[in-house]
Amino acid sequence: xxxxxxxxxxxxxxxxxxxxxxxxxxxxxxxxxxxxxxxxxxxxxxxxxxxxxxxxxxxxxxxxxxxxxxxxxxxxxxxxxxxxxxxxxxxxxxxxxxxxxxxxxxxxxxxxxxxxxxxxxxxxxxxxxxxxxxxxxxxxxxxxxxxxxxxxxxxxxxxxxxxxxx
Amino acid sequence: xxxxxxxxxxxxxxxxxxxxxxxxxxxxxxxxxxxxxxxxxxxxxxxxxxxxxxxxxxxxxxxxxxxxxxxxxxxxxxxxxxxxxxxxxxxxxxxxxxxxxxxxxxxxxxxxxxxxxxxxxxxxxxxxxxxxxxxxxxxxxxxxxxxxxxxxxxxxxxxxxxxxxx
DNA sequence: ATAGGATTGTTCGATATTGAACCAGCCGTC
DNA sequence: GACGGCTGGTTCAATATCGAACAATCCTAT
Numbered sequence: 001x002x003x004x005x006x007x008x009x010x011x012x013x014x015x016x017x018x019x020x021x022x023x024x025x026x027x028x029x030x031x032x033x034x035x036x037x038x039x040x041x042x043x044x045x046x047x048x049x050x051x052x053x054x055x056x057x058x059x060x061x062x063x064x065x066x067x068x069x070x071x072x073x074x075x076x077x078x079x080x081x082x083x084x085x086x087x088x089x090x091x092x093x094x095x096x097x098x099x100x101x102x103x104x105x106x107x108x109x110x111x112x113x114x115x116x117x118x119x120x121x122x123x124x125x126x127x128x129x130x131x132x133x134x135x136x137x138x139x140x141x142x143x144x145x146x147x148x149x150x151x152x153x154x155x156x157x158x159x160x161x162x163x164x165x166x
Numbered sequence: 167x168x169x170x171x172x173x174x175x176x177x178x179x180x181x182x183x184x185x186x187x188x189x190x191x192x193x194x195x196x197x198x199x200x201x202x203x204x205x206x207x208x209x210x211x212x213x214x215x216x217x218x219x220x221x222x223x224x225x226x227x228x229x230x231x232x233x234x235x236x237x238x239x240x241x242x243x244x245x246x247x248x249x250x251x252x253x254x255x256x257x258x259x260x261x262x263x264x265x266x267x268x269x270x271x272x273x274x275x276x277x278x279x280x281x282x283x284x285x286x287x288x289x290x291x292x293x294x295x296x297x298x299x300x301x302x303x304x305x306x307x308x309x310x311x312x313x314x315x316x317x318x319x320x321x322x323x324x325x326x327x328x329x330x331x332x
Numbered sequence: 333a334t335a336g337g338a339t340t341g342t343t344c345g346a347t348a349t350t351g352a353a354c355c356a357g358c359c360g361t362c
Numbered sequence: 363g364a365c366g367g368c369t370g371g372t373t374c375a376a377t378a379t380c381g382a383a384c385a386a387t388c389c390t391a392t
Contacts (some may be wrong), residue, residue: 026192027238028319067263072193101370129318147189154297267340267387
């Protein structure tokens with residue numbers, strides 16, 4: 001291969017640095033949040049995310065699949081966590097009326113309460129670590145970046161066998 | 167509490183949207199890379215990351231702890247994965263000469279080869295999904311964002327019991 | 333020198349996540 | 363209507379991760 005071999009095989013060093021830093025930062029963020037949430041409120045970050053999504057939904061309820069989509073995990077993982085949350089009394093299952101396969105997951109009062117206890121702690125963390133230092137322009141820029149990434153991912157999902165090579 | 171109650175308890179809707187989108191995008195990216203890597207090259211993303219870091223290090227080797235820091239996981243997870251990689255013949259352990267506690271992990275020729283096979287596939291994915299659509303300004307902006315986040319995390323790590331409340 | 337504290341890496345048990353297999357129930361077409 | 367394909371949710375085995383506990387070694391201060 002020609003002169004562009006390096007370029008095509010590896011990322012430019014600076015670009016590579018951005019990528020690895022991205023990975024590190026996201027992992028560190030996750031760990032931080034997780035530790036805080038477990039230590040102070042006895043729930044995982046994923047569990048917290050589930051509560052948040054439910055609180056956001058109509059009637060504070062949501063279908064299992066929808067939940068899996070929102071928090072981006074396998075369906076089986078959602079089943080597992082909903083069982084946990086259900087044992088804790090933070091969530092309830094209800095049969096779906098117009099689709100006998102489906103189940104709704106609904107926030108219980110206790111679940112809402114737990115969420116409201118946990119939210120300030122975790123949101124202040126998000127502000128401090130993630131958002132406080134952003135001015136409006138930066139926030140807008142970040143939003144745009146996320147949009148592009150999201151679109152790219154959509155495109156790839158829509159066209160799964162994009163690069164059969166390698 | 168006064169009128170700022172909502173503000174202090176919850177994020178502004180738009181800010182909240184940015185945060186949840188961030189979580190979704192990062193998770194989707196991880197999954198994408200993982201599936202591709204497993205499907206085409208038989209290694210996990212973390213395993214790939216380990217190989218990359220080793221290739222980067224002096225003598226294509228690195229200490230266990232350093233490795234754990236770089237890829238941001240528990241030490242025990244590194245032990246686990248290095249065992250796996252060692253069984254696959256991609257990596258070797260060596261005793262550390264000047265510190266009898268330590269062990270070096272070193273890339274084997276087979277490990278380097280495997281990395282070189284996998285790299286183009288995964289790097290093109292990173293380019294397509296993550297970097298291609300960024301112009302220079304955006305890349306610089308992203309770099310700055312990552313820097314701030316990283317610094318914030320450092321500060322929090324340095325001062326662990328920052329918010330004992332909640 | 334040596335005691336006390338920190339660091340290195342592994343082990344172990346508990347828990348989370350994944351993907352595949354599976355059963356039901358939905359829905360389109362013939 | 364009945365059939366085949368699709369979707370929703372659960373189960374199960376395999377695997378990954380974490381944190382705490384541990385042993386060995388290093389380091390520092392006295």
